[in-house]
Structures are given as C-alpha cells and as structure tokens.
Amino acid sequence: xxxxxxxxxxxxxxxxxxxxxxxxxxxxxxxxxxxxxxxxxxxxxxxxxxxxxxxxxxxxxxxxxxxxxxxxxxxxxxxxxxxxxxxxxxxxxxxxxxxxxxxxxxxxxxxxxxxxxxxxxxxxxxxxxxxxxxxxxxxxxxxxxxxxxxxxxxxxxxxxxxxxxxxxxxxxxxxxxxxxxxxxxxxxxxxxxxxxxxxxxxxxxxxxxxxxxxxxxxxxxxxxxxxxxxxxxxxxxxxxxxxxxxxxxxxxxxxxxxxxxxxxxxxxxxxxxxxxxxxxxxxxxxxxxxxxxxxxxxxxxxxxxxxxxxxxxxxxxxxxxxxxxxxxxxxxxxxxxxxxxxxxxxxxxxxxxxxxxxxxxxxxxxxxxxxxxxxxxxxxxxxxxxxxxxxxxxxxxxxxxxxxxxxxxxxxxxxxxxxxxxxxxxxxxxxxxxxxxxxxxxxxxxxxxxxxxxxxxxxxxxxxxxxxxxxxxxxxxxxxxxxxxxxxxxxxxxxxxxxxxxxxxxxxxxxxxxxxxxxxxxxxxxxxxxxxxxxxxxxxxxxxxxxxxxxxxxxxxxxxxxxxxxxxxxxxxxxxxxxxxxxxxxxxxxxxxxxxxxxxxxxxxxxxxxxxxxxxxxxxxxxxxxxxxxxxxxxxxxxxxxxxxxxxxxxxxxxxxxxxxxxxxxxxxxxxxxxxxxxxxxxxxxxxxxxxxxxxxxxxxxxxxxxxxxxxxxx
Numbered sequence: 001x002x003x004x005x006x007x008x009x010x011x012x013x014x015x016x017x018x019x020x021x022x023x024x025x026x027x028x029x030x031x032x033x034x035x036x037x038x039x040x041x042x043x044x045x046x047x048x049x050x051x052x053x054x055x056x057x058x059x060x061x062x063x064x065x066x067x068x069x070x071x072x073x074x075x076x077x078x079x080x081x082x083x084x085x086x087x088x089x090x091x092x093x094x095x096x097x098x099x100x101x102x103x104x105x106x107x108x109x110x111x112x113x114x115x116x117x118x119x120x121x122x123x124x125x126x127x128x129x130x131x132x133x134x135x136x137x138x139x140x141x142x143x144x145x146x147x148x149x150x151x152x153x154x155x156x157x158x159x160x161x162x163x164x165x166x167x168x169x170x171x172x173x174x175x176x177x178x179x180x181x182x183x184x185x186x187x188x189x190x191x192x193x194x195x196x197x198x199x200x201x202x203x204x205x206x207x208x209x210x211x212x213x214x215x216x217x218x219x220x221x222x223x224x225x226x227x228x229x230x231x232x233x234x235x236x237x238x239x240x241x242x243x244x245x246x247x248x249x250x251x252x253x254x255x256x257x258x259x260x261x262x263x264x265x266x267x268x269x270x271x272x273x274x275x276x277x278x279x280x281x282x283x284x285x286x287x288x289x290x291x292x293x294x295x296x297x298x299x300x301x302x303x304x305x306x307x308x309x310x311x312x313x314x315x316x317x318x319x320x321x322x323x324x325x326x327x328x329x330x331x332x333x334x335x336x337x338x339x340x341x342x343x344x345x346x347x348x349x350x351x352x353x354x355x356x357x358x359x360x361x362x363x364x365x366x367x368x369x370x371x372x373x374x375x376x377x378x379x380x381x382x383x384x385x386x387x388x389x390x391x392x393x394x395x396x397x398x399x400x401x402x403x404x405x406x407x408x409x410x411x412x413x414x415x416x417x418x419x420x421x422x423x424x425x426x427x428x429x430x431x432x433x434x435x436x437x438x439x440x441x442x443x444x445x446x447x448x449x450x451x452x453x454x455x456x457x458x459x460x461x462x463x464x465x466x467x468x469x470x471x472x473x474x475x476x477x478x479x480x481x482x483x484x485x486x487x488x489x490x491x492x493x494x495x496x497x498x499x500x501x502x503x504x505x506x507x508x509x510x511x512x513x514x515x516x517x518x519x520x521x522x523x524x525x526x527x528x529x530x531x532x533x534x535x536x537x538x539x540x541x542x543x544x545x546x547x548x549x550x551x552x553x554x555x556x557x558x559x560x561x562x563x564x565x566x567x568x569x570x571x572x573x574x575x576x577x578x579x580x581x582x583x584x585x586x587x588x589x590x591x592x593x594x595x596x597x598x599x600x601x602x603x604x605x606x607x608x609x610x611x612x613x614x615x616x617x618x619x620x621x622x623x624x625x626x627x628x629x630x631x632x633x634x635x636x637x638x639x640x641x642x643x644x645x646x647x648x649x650x651x652x653x654x655x656x657x658x659x660x661x662x663x664x665x666x667x668x669x670x671x672x673x674x675x676x677x678x679x680x681x682x683x684x685x686x687x688x689x690x691x692x693x694x695x696x697x698x699x700x701x702x703x704x705x706x707x708x709x710x711x712x713x714x715x
Contacts, residue, residue, distance in 0.1 A: 046083065047707040048090040058082065074532050076525040083710060088697065089170075091704050096173050099180075103169040109134075111168050119152055182692050187684040192677035195684060200671030202621040205642050208609040209617070209632055210600070211659040212592045220588045220595075227576045230583045238583070240574040244520045244540040245567040247504065248527075249513040251492040253559035255480045260344070263476050264337040267346040270303055270474060271334070296350055296472045305343065306475040312353050312439075312468035314425060322347060326471060343475040351470040355425075356462035359437045362402060362419040364392055364409040367453035374453070378410070389447045389454035396445065402458060410453070420460065433457065492560045496552050504550065504564050517566075522711035530555055540565055541711060593655040600653055605664045621669070633658060 045053040058079075066078045073081070096102075103111070109131060116122050117129040121137060124130040141149055141158040148155040156164075231238040255263075272289040293299035300308040315323045319340045326335055329349045336346035367374045368385035380388065392405055406419050414421050423429060425438060430450035436457050440446075445458040480488070491511070498507050508515045518527060522541050525532045536553055539545055540563070550564035569575065602608040609616040619630040624643050627636035635656045642663050645651060651663040 044709055046087070046709055047705075048087055049094040049704050049706075051090045051094070053083075053086050053090075058086070061086075074525065076523070076532060076534060079710065080523070087701065087704075087706065091700050092174060092177070092697070094704070095700055096177060099177070101173050101177055103172055107172070108165070108169060111172055112165070115168055121151060178693055178696070181696055182689045185685070185688050185692060187681045187688065189677055189681065192680040192684060193674075195680055196674060196677065197671060198625045199623060201643075202623055202669040203642050203665055204618070204620045204667040204669070205622065205663050205665055206605050206616055206618045207629075207632075207638070207661055207663045208605050208612065208614050209656070209659045209661050210596045210608075210612050210614060212589055212596075214659075215592045215595055217588060220591045222584055222587050222591070224576050226587055227580050227583050230587050231573050231576070231579050234583075235573065238573050238579050240569070240572070240578075241521050242541070242571045243569045244537075244565055245517065245569070246520060246536070246540055246563050247515050247517050247566055248536075248561045248563040249495070249508050249511075249515055250558075251488050251495075251560040251562070253480050253485055253488050255478045256484045256487075259481045259484055260478060262481070263344050263478060267337045267344060267474060267476055270346070290346070290348060290472075290474065300472050300474055304474040305477045306473065308472060310470070311435075312351070312355055312470050314355065314357070314466065314468050316426065318469075318471070319345070326469060327467065329469075339478075340475075342478050344478060345473050345475045347471050347473040349469050350472050353468050353470070354465045355438055355468040357464035357466055358422065358424040359459065359463070360420060360422040360461040361437050362458050362460060363411070363414065363421065363433075364389075364402075364405060364419060364456045365411040365453050366392070366408070366455075367410050371453045372451040385454050386447075386449070389456055393445070393447050393456050396456065396458075438462075488559055492552060492562060496550070496562050499550050499562065499564070530558060530561070536561075536563055539563075590655070593660050596660040597653045597655075600660070600662070604650060605662055608662050618666075632656070632661075635661070638663060 043055045045055055045058045047053070061082045062075070062078045065082055066073060066075070069078070112134060113129050113131070116134065122129055122133045124133070137149075137151075138158075138161065141156065141161050144157065146157055146159065148157045270290050273292055274287050274289065275284050276287050277283075278285050288294070288299070290299065297308040297310060315327050318326055319338075321340055322335055322338050322345070326347060326349065329335060331349055331352060333349050334346065337344045338347075339345075366380070366385045366389045367378045368380045368382045369378055370382075371378070371385075388408075392408060395405060396402055403418060406415050409415055409419060411419070423434075423437075425434070427434070429437075430452060432448050432450045433455060436444075436446065436448045437459060440459055442459050442462055445456065448455045448457050495507060495511060495513075505515055507513075520537045520540055522537070524537050525534045527533045527536065533553070533555070539551055539553075545565055545568075547565050547568050550562060552560050552562045554560055573579070599612075600608055601611050605616050608614075617631045622629070622639055622642060624639065627634050627639045629635040629638055632638070635658070638654050638656045638661045641651050641654050642665055645663070645665045647665050647668045649665055651661075654661045654663065
C-alpha cells in the first residue's frame with residue numbers, strides 16, 4: 001500500500017516524464033526524417049512543372065525495365081533511364097497542353113487504321129480495313145473484364161489495348177508538335193550567302209606571335225581573390241553539383257598462404273586410398289584414391305569444383321600454365337597441384353590419341369521450328385525434322401548420292417560448295433557438329449543434332465594429325481578459410497576503432513594499406529574496382545554525416561572497406577583550390593597578355609617582330625569557318641580579326657590562345673557571287689530541321705521547373 005500511495009502522490013511527475021519522453025521521440029523522428037518539417041514527401045521521386053512522379057509507379061516501371069534488360073542494367077542505371085523517360089514525357093506533355101494539342105476521336109480512328117490495317121482481324125472479305133470490326137474488337141475486350149483475346153501473334157486485354165492507344169496518340173501529338181516547330185524554321189538568302197562566303201572567301205595574312213611563354217609564370221602573381229572573381233565572371237564553367245570527397249582503405253577477404261598450402265595438400269591427399277569407418281556396415285572401408293579409382297568421371301565429379309570433361313584435348317585447349325608439361329606426360333602421369341586462375345588443380349592423363357587439326361565434311365541440314373537461325377519458312381517440329389533427316393540418311397546408305405539430295409538442305413551457303421565445309425578445331429562450330437567431324441574417321445556418316453537442327457554429316461578428309469590427351473582434373477577453388485575471414489574482420493575492426501582517435505592516413509600507412517580517394521556526386525554509384533556501392537554514396541550524403549566521419553562497409557565477394565568523408569561540398573561554385581587548376585592558367589594568360597601589349601612597339605608586323613625578337617610568319621587561304629592558323633594552332637580570335645580587316649590593314653594586338661598577335665592582311669580573295677542560292681538554302685533548311693527535336697527538348701528541359709528528389713528517395 002505504501003508503494004501505491006507514493007505512486008499516486010507522484011502521478012503528475014510521471015505523466016510529465018512520459019509526455020516529455022514521447023515529445024522527444026516525435027521531435028527526434030521529425031529531425032531524423034526532415035520531410036515532416038520541409039513538406040517534402042518520400043513518395044515523390046521528382047516534381048516536373050508541378051507534376052509529381054509517384055514512388056510506387058516509378059519503382060514498378062524500373063522493375064519492368066530491368067526485367068526487359070535481362071539483368072544487364074544495375075538498379076541505378078535502370079532508375080536513371082526511367083527518370084529520363086518520365087522527365088521527357090512530362091516536359092513535353094506540359095508543352096502540348098499549353099498549346100492545346102490533342103488527338104480527337106476521328107483522328108484516333110485514322111491512327112488506329114494506319115497501325116492495324118494489315119491485321120486480318122480488322123479486314124473485310126476483300127481485305128480492306130473495316131472500322132466496324134475494330135470497334136467490335138475493342139468492345140469485346142472491354143466485356144472480357146481483363147481476360148485476353150488473340151490479335152495477330154499477341155494476346156491483349158483491354159488495359160494493354162488502351163495503353164497502346166495512349167502510346168499511339170502521344171507519338172502522334174509529339175510528331176504534330178515537332179512538325180509545327182519545323183514549319184517555323186527556315187533559311188534566308190542572306191544566311192545562305194553568308195554560309196557560302198564562310199566556305200569560299202579567303203584571306204592571306206602575315207602575322208607575328210609573341211608567345212605567353214616569353215614571360216615566366218613566377219613573374220605573374222595570382223591571388224585567391226582573383227581566382228574567385230574569375231569564377232564569378234565565368235559561373236557556368238565553375239558551377240558544381242554537391243559532392244563528397246571520400247578516402248577509403250580495403251580489407252580483402254582472400255586466401256592466405258596457409259590457406260593455399262592446405263588446398264594443395266588436400267589435393268595431393270586425394271591421390272592415395274583412404275580408410276573410413278562406415279556407421280551402417282560397422283566396418284572400416286577403403287575409399288579409392290585418384291591413383292586407383294576405376295570410375296574416373298565419378299571420382300572427379302565427387303571431388304572437384306569443375307566437372308569431368310570426357311574429351312580429347314589438343315595443346316591449345318589446355319590451361320596455358322600446364323599445357324607443355326601435360327602434353328609430355330604418359331598415361332597415368334600427374335601434374336600439379338598448379339595454380340590456374342582462381343583454382344588449384346591436380347591433373348592426370350588418362351588417355352592419348354592422334355587427332356586431326358583440320359577436317360573437311362559435307363552435310364545436309366534439316367532445321368526445325370525454334371532452332372537457331374530458323375526463319376519463318378521453317379515449319380517442321382523437332383520430331384518431324386528428325387524423321388526427315390533419318391529418311392535422307394537411309395537413302396544415302398541405300399546408294400543415293402549425297403550430292404543428289406543437297407536440295408533438301410537449308411544451308412544455302414554450304415550448298416554452293418557442294419555441301420562442303422572445311423574448318424580447324426578452333427573454329428566456332430556447333431560442338432556436336434565439331435565432335436562428330438574430329439572424333440570419327442574419314443568416310444563415316446551419321447545424323448547429328450545441333451541447335452540448328454538435324455545434320456546428315458559425312459567426314460570427307462582429316463589432316464594434320466597430332467597428339468591429343470584426355471585429362472582428369474580435380475580443381476579446388478582458392479578461397480579464404482573461416483580463420484582467415486575472422487582475421488580480416490578483426491584487422492578491419494581494429495583499424496576502425498583506432499581511427500576514432502587516430503590519424504586515418506597514418507594508421508593506413510602503419511598497416512601497409514593504400515588510401516584511395518574518390519569524389520562522389522549524389523547520384524553516383526560506382527567505386528572503381530568494387531562496382532556499384534550505392535550504400536557508401538548514401539552514407540556520404542546523409543544529413544547526419546559530416547566531414548571526418550568514417551564507417552565500415554561489407555563489399556560482396558570482396559571483403560570490407562573503411563571509408564572516411566574528407567570534405568563536404570554543397571552545390572554552387574567549386575572551391576578556389578579546385579577551380580585554380582583551370583582558372584589559374586587563364587588568369588595568368590590575361591595578365592601576360594597585358595604585359596606583352598604594353599611592351600609592343602612599332603606599327604607593322606615586321607617592326608613588331610623585330611623589336612620583340614620574333615620571326616614574322618605567313619598563312620594563306622584562311623576561311624572564317626576554319627580557325628586553325630598555320631604555325632600557331634587553333635586561334636579563333638586571330639582568324640576572326642583577320643576577316644574584319646581590309647586588304648593592307650594591320651590589326652591592333654590580339655589576345656590569342658597561345659600568345660598576343662598582330663595581323664596584317666596581305667590579300668583578300670573574294671569568291672564569285674552565285675546567281676542562285678537555292679541549293680544552299682535547301683541544305684541549311686534540312687540541317688536545321690533535322691536537329692530540331694534534340695534542340696527543342698533540351699531548351700524545354702532547361703526551362704522546366706524540375707525538383708529532383710532521387711537521392712533522397714529511391715536511391
């Protein structure tokens with residue numbers, strides 16, 4: 001009772017404590033998930049011109065895209081592809097709606113007629129398109145309530161039909177829009193004339209170049225404030241996305257020398273018989289080893305990571321590290337254990353044989369439906385093709401000449417050579433075809449099935465016989481032991497703990513670890529050599545991750561890395577340090593140009609060249625479209641200035657790419673004026689209209705209001 005009374009007396013305090021705890025929990029969650037404070041929804045991938053891309057719908061489209069790609073695209077690549085598709089769709093749709101573009105009912109019927117007029121389902125008795133049949137088909141789909149109906153070689157339901165209609169309509173609207181834009185694009189006679197003169201008018205010049213290299217970099221000081229000012233003046237060049245500079249060290253889960261020694265010892269132990277107690281028979285039994293095993297295939301398959309290959313192999317088909325030794329062994333001889341890629345192997349020669357290196361055969365091919373390279377004219381099932389091939393084989397065995405039956409073969413290429421094919425053992429032939437040609441004797445003939453169909457093959461000639469061997473190989477994959485895995489984890493853990501208070505780079509050096517730097521953007525995913533590692537990127541961009549933070553990550557089929565965020569850079573102008581790589585040379589160039597201009601004296605190219613210690617140069621037949629200056633390289637400002645001068649005139653100093661120039665025009669070569677510029681007008685019209693679609697969408701996308709939340713949602 002005393003305890004209950006105390007609780008009652010302090011009930012108000014308890015209520016306040018609980019309330020504060022709940023309040024702290026809610027507030028903490030709000031700050032952890034900033035969406036509740038900012039109003040941003042985790043269900044919105046992006047908002048384009050006020051239209052949201054819903055998370056669930058987006059992810060379903062990504063899944064469908066990945067399914068279609070057959071796993072060839074990573075999840076991030078698939079998401080980016082679908083995101084780009086959705087942005088394009090919404091941006092264009094916004095433009096279409098603003099212009100009032102749509103597809104009306106009658107136009108939709110015309111579009112459907114164009115798309116489906118060749119389908120028998122929509123044709124009348126005379127083979128003409130019948131709109132009533134189309135309407136009846138659509139009505140029937142609607143009545144099926146989601147069930148499918150056949151259309152050509154496909155099965156469609158009402159949902160897939162309407163989706164297809166929407167695609168057809170969208171394509172039609174898009175084409176109408178681009179046609180409208182193209183209709184407004186043209187070329188004037190003046191533009192055509194300018195284009196003609198750009199190719200045909202030439203000037204000859206003499207010039208002097210005072211290279212920037214005549215002034216040492218050490219004589220031109222550049223301050224940080226000047227770099228900052230230069231960056232602001234060229235904002236588009238120095239704008240950067242948010243980035244995270246990260247360094248990391250690797251802890252690979254790879255086999256130790258002790259692990260490899262044990263793998264080799266275990267392989268050698270398989271050679272000898274061993275005794276083993278059998279619980280069932282209560283007897284000690286002898287298990288045959290590699291030396292005494294009678295069923296080699298069963299022994300290899302029971303003890304090897306690679307199945308037995310019951311084939312004779314030539315030197316070129318053996319592992320490069322072992323082929324010379326293996327080819328010298330007699331039957332029963334061993335080689336190994338030897339390292340071949342990610343395996344240790346122990347090989348035993350079980351048979352030798354003389355085999356040809358090249359063969360000539362002739363064949364008749366009977367294909368079947370679904371066979372490789374089978375076209376629409378192939379109608380036989382595999383069973384029917386086999387029956388036909390057996391019939392042809394029987395006729396040949398009965399005395400009919402092979403050549404008289406070639407017309408029954410579908411291999412038109414070899415038919416032109418009397419059905420003959422000559423190839424060596426390295427040729428990319430169907431394996432069953434190749435095996436028959438090399439493993440049998442001249443004159444042998446039989447029916448052989450491959451992925452192409454059924455072949456009647458006759459071996460005509462075999463040449464260049466050499467030794468081939470059949471090898472039984474036991475392979476063990478080189479993998480780290482459990483102890484090694486534990487050791488790697490322990491080393492990684494100790495490094496991570498030490499990094500809390502120690503210097504990351506110093507610890508790495510002490511542990512003989514290579515510190516690797518990488519800079520991430522918010523939507524990046526790859527780390528060179530480690531593949532897709534979105535988890536690392538997400539952590540680096542997490543709101544709670546700051547410069548100096550570090551974390552370990554398990555890397556599939558590799559081991560671990562410990563990563564540290566070195567620098568957090570938000571969206572905006574890049575740092576002066578990074579910008580200085582490109583800005584510093586340009587600022588120096590500007591300052592050097594000013595110094596050079598100040599010391600130039602003289603009024604002619606010859607005088608300036610003499611007092612500046614340079615040689616005058618010449619360049620002939622310059623065109624305004626070609627900005628390469630003979631002897632100086634690409635100099636657009638210099639070439640452009642030359643075309644602004646009259647013949648005999650001399651320019652003022654020009655700040656070029658590689659120095660300061662003074663140009664004198666020695667001759668202007670005016671082209672003959674054309675009577676008609678129609679051909680040029682037509683060419684320029686075609687060029688401009690062909691580039692419309694890309695340029696228009698780029699402009700629309702740039703003008704669109706796009707809020708991209710990918711890095712905060714699905715990524």
